[in-house]
Amino acid sequence: MSGSHEFVVVANRLPVDIRTDEAGEITWTTSPGGLVTALAPVMQSQDGAWVGWSGSAEQTLEPFEADGMHLVPVPLNAKEVTEYYEGFSNATLWPLYHDVIVEPEFHRYWWNTYVEVNQRFAEAAAGVAAQHGSVWVQDYQLQLVPEMLRRLRPDVRIGFFDHIPFPPVELFGQLPWRQRVVEGLLGADVIGFQRTGDAANFLRAVRRFTDHGTRGQKVTIGQHWNRPERHVRVGTFPISIDSAKVDALARTEKITQRAAQLRSELGDPDVLMLGVDRLDYTKGIRHRIKAFGELVAEKKVTVPRTALVQVASPSREQVQQYKTLRQEVEVMVGNINGDHGSWGRSAIYYMHHSYPFEEMVALYRAADVMLVTALRDGMNLVAKEYVAARPDLGGALVLSEFAGAADELGQALLVNPHDIEGMKSAMLKAASMEPAEQRRRMRTLRKRVLENDVQSWAEKFLAVLQHMPQRTSHV
Numbered sequence: 413m414s415g416s417h418e419f420v421v422v423a424n425r426l427p428v429d430i431r432t433d434e435a436g437e438i439t440w441t442t443s444p445g446g447l448v449t450a451l452a453p454v455m456q457s458q459d460g461a462w463v464g465w466s467g468s469a470e471q472t473l474e475p476f477e478a479d480g481m482h483l484v485p486v487p488l489n490a491k492e493v494t495e496y497y498e499g500f501s502n503a504t505l506w507p508l509y510h511d512v513i514v515e516p517e518f519h520r521y522w523w524n525t526y527v528e529v530n531q532r533f534a535e536a537a538a539g540v541a542a543q544h545g546s547v548w549v550q551d552y553q554l555q556l557v558p559e560m561l562r563r564l565r566p567d568v569r570i571g572f573f574d575h576i577p578f579p580p581v582e583l584f585g586q587l588p589w590r591q592r593v594v595e596g597l598l599g600a601d602v603i604g605f606q607r608t609g610d611a612a613n614f615l616r617a618v619r620r621f622t623d624h625g626t627r628g629q630k631v632t633i634g635q636h637w638n639r640p641e642r643h644v645r646v647g648t649f650p651i652s653i654d655s656a657k658v659d660a661l662a663r664t665e666k667i668t669q670r671a672a673q674l675r676s677e678l679g680d681p682d683v684l685m686l687g688v689d690r691l692d693y694t695k696g697i698r699h700r701i702k703a704f705g706e707l708v709a710e711k712k713v714t715v716p717r718t719a720l721v722q723v724a725s726p727s728r729e730q731v732q733q734y735k736t737l738r739q740e741v742e743v744m745v746g747n748i749n750g751d752h753g754s755w756g757r758s759a760i761y762y763m764h765h766s767y768p769f770e771e772m773v774a775l776y777r778a779a780d781v782m783l784v785t786a787l788r789d790g791m792n793l794v795a796k797e798y799v800a801a802r803p804d805l806g807g808a809l810v811l812s813e814f815a816g817a818a819d820e821l822g823q824a825l826l827v828n829p830h831d832i833e834g835m836k837s838a839m840l841k842a843a844s845m846e847p848a849e850q851r852r853r854m855r856t857l858r859k860r861v862l863e864n865d866v867q868s869w870a871e872k873f874l875a876v877l878q879h880m881p882q883r884t885s886h887v
């Protein structure tokens with residue numbers, strides 16, 4: 413089994429939004445995600461293919477071409493969406509890997525479906541990758557794919573990148589299938605993580621739950637039957653954004669005008685605070701709103717001179733914990749607005765929808781204080797987007813130390829979001845920061861984000877992958 417594509421990306425989702433129009437025709441638009449932007453040049457120059465799910469249940473699509481990429485849809489039926497995507501990926505692994513902020517559920521039938529669906533992704537990748545090609549598997553939904561693919565296609569180089577945290581062994585050890593997951597990942601030649609702490613956690617899990625030896629960042633998989641000894645490289649590759657694109661967009665007349673217009677529509681507050689997140693319990697939205705509500709109640713800030721815009725884009729809405737979170741957030745916002753709003757002016761402008769990227773960049777440019785208060789986050793690209801969107805060197809970033817971005821963005825005001833008093837102080841400090849200090853901090857932050865963009869992230873990872881030894885096609 414082999415195909416003709418030298419470079420193959422395997423991700424839970426395809427990098428396009430697929431819609432069926434009134435005539436029943438399938439149409440697609442490229443989704444603006446950073447990953448596809450980063451990989452587009454590699455995909456186009458190396459005849460790349462992207463294996464992923466369309467996002468809809470019971471949709472069987474033929475492979476198609478989009479923006480110079482060969483897209484290979486992997487179908488999921490309704491039961492698989494419930495058990496593999498909403499269940500094992502997002503109600504078992506997601507909370508387990510994010511510090512058990514909510515309790516993970518362990519169900520054997522979810523696991524079985526996760527195994528089956530991972531096998532389907534591995535087979536789809538095996539069918540399109542060229543002899544000795546490279547396959548790059550993405551994220552926690554597909555942790556078994558590296559090993560499954562290696563069995564099918566021992567000739568290809570396999571990379572894996574984990575976009576979310578890898579938990580400490582004391583939490584990971586709860587997973588009944590922990591050894592299978594570690595072995596699944598070790599099918600790769602290179603395994604990348606966001607933070608050095610994640611890589612260290614993974615290496616500890618290898619030592620605790622397998623017999624493989626580790627030395628520094630290298631795992632040795634001993635010879636087994638007719639499989640030769642091989643090495644797996646573990647590394648840290650913090651993901652980023654297309655910084656130059658965001659920076660250029662933020663400088664346009666259109667965006668600066670829209671930013672001014674947004675401020676005036678919000679009643680020209682002295683201080684505009686902003687939160688932008690998927691509506692997810694990992695993001696610390698409740699903690700942030702609580703802190704803001706207390707500042708208002710204690711008259712440390714006044715409404716409408718200070719306003720908070722919270723954009724919470726809908727996410728994983730079939731999963732119970734996400735439904736609960738939505739109710740909690742909306743009750744909190746309702747209480748604060750009910751107590752402190754006035755005709756035509758709210759304390760919190762809460763939006764439960766997504767916006768086009770241009771509107772987000774205008775919001776970033778409009779906001780004096782950006783609040784990124786995740787309880788745990790692999791990286792958090794919103795923090796990097798805010799920085800890239802401030803070529804004017806204005807604004808202040810309040811950033812959780814539990815977001816991967818904190819490793820690089822030390823010039824932000826770092827907070828522990830569980831410490832509500834500490835967060836309130838940081839919010840006040842950000843709100844009253846002198847322009848000179850804003851500029852000094854923002855200059856350093858921007859240097860980091862503009863130098864380390866998503867293109868260089870992909871290049872660094874793929875350079876390591878290309879250095880791994882090429883194998884014969886014999887198992």
Ligand code: G6P
Binds near residue numbers: 551552575576727728
């Ligand atoms: C996180 C994950 C991604 C995921 C995204 C959106 O960033 O790391 O793998 O695609 O959230 O979540 P969704 O469930 O809508 O794909």
